[in-house]
Amino acid sequence: MEENKRSSHIGFKIFIIGFLILSMIFLKEENQNKIIGFLDSLWGKEKVLKLTDSFEGQEDIISMNVYDGNIVVWRNNKISFLKSDGTLALEKEFNFVEPSVYYGDKYIYIMDNSTGDIYSLDKKGQTVDRLQLNKEIYNIKETNENLIYHIKTFDLESINILNKNKVLIGNHSFENENILSYATNKNGNMTLVSLLDLKGDMIKSHLYCYGENNEKLNSLSFQGEILLFLEFTSKEEIVALTDKGLYFIKDGKIMWKKQFDIIKDICVWDNKIYILYSNYLETIDFTGRVENKIGFAEEYNKIVAFDKRILVYGNNNMILVEGDKQILKHSEGIIEAWGYKDQIFLWGTDEMKTYKISSKK
Numbered sequence: 001m002e003e004n005k006r007s008s009h010i011g012f013k014i015f016i017i018g019f020l021i022l023s024m025i026f027l028k029e030e031n032q033n034k035i036i037g038f039l040d041s042l043w044g045k046e047k048v049l050k051l052t053d054s055f056e057g058q059e060d061i062i063s064m065n066v067y068d069g070n071i072v073v074w075r076n077n078k079i080s081f082l083k084s085d086g087t088l089a090l091e092k093e094f095n096f097v098e099p100s101v102y103y104g105d106k107y108i109y110i111m112d113n114s115t116g117d118i119y120s121l122d123k124k125g126q127t128v129d130r131l132q133l134n135k136e137i138y139n140i141k142e143t144n145e146n147l148i149y150h151i152k153t154f155d156l157e158s159i160n161i162l163n164k165n166k167v168l169i170g171n172h173s174f175e176n177e178n179i180l181s182y183a184t185n186k187n188g189n190m191t192l193v194s195l196l197d198l199k200g201d202m203i204k205s206h207l208y209c210y211g212e213n214n215e216k217l218n219s220l221s222f223q224g225e226i227l228l229f230l231e232f233t234s235k236e237e238i239v240a241l242t243d244k245g246l247y248f249i250k251d252g253k254i255m256w257k258k259q260f261d262i263i264k265d266i267c268v269w270d271n272k273i274y275i276l277y278s279n280y281l282e283t284i285d286f287t288g289r290v291e292n293k294i295g296f297a298e299e300y301n302k303i304v305a306f307d308k309r310i311l312v313y314g315n316n317n318m319i320l321v322e323g324d325k326q327i328l329k330h331s332e333g334i335i336e337a338w339g340y341k342d343q344i345f346l347w348g349t350d351e352m353k354t355y356k357i358s359s360k361k
Contacts, residue, residue, distance in 0.1 A: 047320065047328040049344060049355035055086025056351055064352070065103040066338035066345045067123040071352065072108060074101040079110060081125040084345075084354040090125040104142030113137055116149070129166060144186040144232075150179060163188045170214060180205065185232040190217070192238065194227035207240060209252065218252025231268045233286065239273060241266050246275060248288060256288035269305040276303050281312055281321065292324040306339035313337045318346070320357070328357065 063074045070089070071082040077099050081090040096112035103109075107128065111118040116133025118140065138152040145164040151157065157179045161170035169188050178196040189212045197204040205227040207220045225242035232238060238249040245259040246266070260277040267274040272291070273284040281303070283292040296312075300319070304311040310321040313334050320328035320339075330344075338345040344355045 046360040047357050048360045049328065049330050050358050051353060052343075052356050053084040053086075053354040054351050055082075057347070057349070063101060063103075064336060064347050065108075066340060067108075069340045069343060070123070071345070072103070072125075079108070079121070079125070084343075086352070092121075092125065092127075094119070102140050102142070104147075106142060106145070109140055109142070109147075111137070111140065118149075131162075131166065141182065143183045144188070146184045146188045148182055148184065150182070159191075159193060161188060161191060170210065172208075172210060172214060180227050181230050183230040183232060185236050186234075190232065190236060192230045192232070194230060194240075196226060197221075205242065207238075207249075209238070220249065220252065220254070222247075229266055233268070233271070237286065239266075239268050241275075246273065246284070248286065258284070258288070264301045265303045267303040267305050267310075270308075274303050274305065274310055276300060276312060281310070283324075294321065294324075294326065302337070304337060304339055307341055309339060311337055311339045311344070318344075320344075330355075 058075075060075045061073055062076065065072045069084065071084065073080045073082060077096055078091065078093045079101065080088060083089055094110055094112075096117065097115070098113040099110070100113055101108065101110055107120045107122060109118055109120055114136055116131070116135045116137045118131040118133070119127055120129040122128050133149065135151065137149050139150040141148045141150070146169070147162045147166070148159050149162075150159050156173060156175050157177060158171065158173035159179065159182050160168060161184055163169050170191050172191065172193055174195060178198070180194040180196050182194070183192045184190065191210045193208050193210070195206045195208070197206055202224050203226065205222040205225055207222070207227060207230070209217045209219070211217045222242055225244050227240060227242050229241035230238065240247040240249060241263065243263065245257055247257045248255045260275065262278045263275065265276040271286060273286070275282050275284065279296045281294045281296070282290055284290055296319070298314060298317045300312045300314040300317065302313050304313070308322065312319045312321065316333060317329070317331050318334060318337055319326050332346065333348045334346055335349065336347045342357045344357060346353045346355065
């Protein structure tokens with residue numbers, strides 16, 4: 001009896017697949033991608049989420065992050081380190097006038113923007129360093145093993161680069177210019193800065209690459225585009241994203257570029273570029289070749305990479321991608337999502353939930 005049911009189920013799958021394959025011939029590319037995603041889900045390594053822990057969220061939570069399976073919560077002048085069930089492991093309070101938090105890959109930075117007082121905490125909440133810049137700072141960014149702090153005044157903007165030993169290794173100032181984004185290579189001997197140029201009839205973005213001793217190595221301009229994202233590859237090539245397209249740059253020259261509609265997010269990870277735009281997730285290698293393109297029926301706006309998997313999520317849905325297959329789909333209200341090993345963490349409107357990724361029976 002059980003074998004008959006199983007055979008019937010397989011036969012139905014074969015019928016559906018045959019019908020969909022024939023249908024694809026007459027469909028547009030957008031609908032073809034959706035059918036491909038459905039076919040993958042039929043025969044791929046399907047997974048499900050099993051709830052393992054949860055705790056109620058609190059209204060005063062400003063931001064949240066996950067490090068090595070532990071949850072970090074920021075509430076105004078207080079940072080809390082929690083276990084997945086909400087149990088408090090460590091809490092620290094600061095007496096800052098303009099407090100803010102920045103979640104780096106290596107450290108968590110708690111700062112007073114009005115004074116430039118910055119505490120660096122490790123992933124367990126222990127203070128590893130303190131910087132007292134004694135000046136108002138606009139923003140900070142951890143890039144590779146370096147820390148950049150961004151300063152704005154009425155007519156001057158500047159970035160300062162500190163290496164892992166907190167030694168100043170770079171300084172770049174721009175008068176009557178607007179700094180958009182910045183990044184360094186791992187050694188800190190190369191720095192990227194993008195500027196927004198509002199002069200003239202059309203906006204422009206300028207990209208500058210600096211070497212040691214603040215030497216300008218090369219520059220590029222992007223007419224009618226706003227540079228939003230910059231990152232070095234391990235070979236010191238540059239991935240740059242504007243509001244209109246993706247660029248791959250080497251030695252000051254554009255090697256290739258691709259245009260996209262409605263760009264939502266980008267992730268450079270494991271020598272690949274993942275770009276989420278419109279209703280598609282595209283995987284591109286560093287030669288510009290498209291390795292994979294997945295179409296979605298639902299709305300998604302963020303990419304998270306972890307443990308050889310890509311998590312894509314929106315306000316009400318998430319999909320887990322492994323290689324070129326969608327292996328899991330889940331629906332619930334989502335503010336933010338993270339992945340760690342075989343776990344998915346979902347911060348929703350009412351609860352923080354921890355799920356385990358399990359094989360579908």
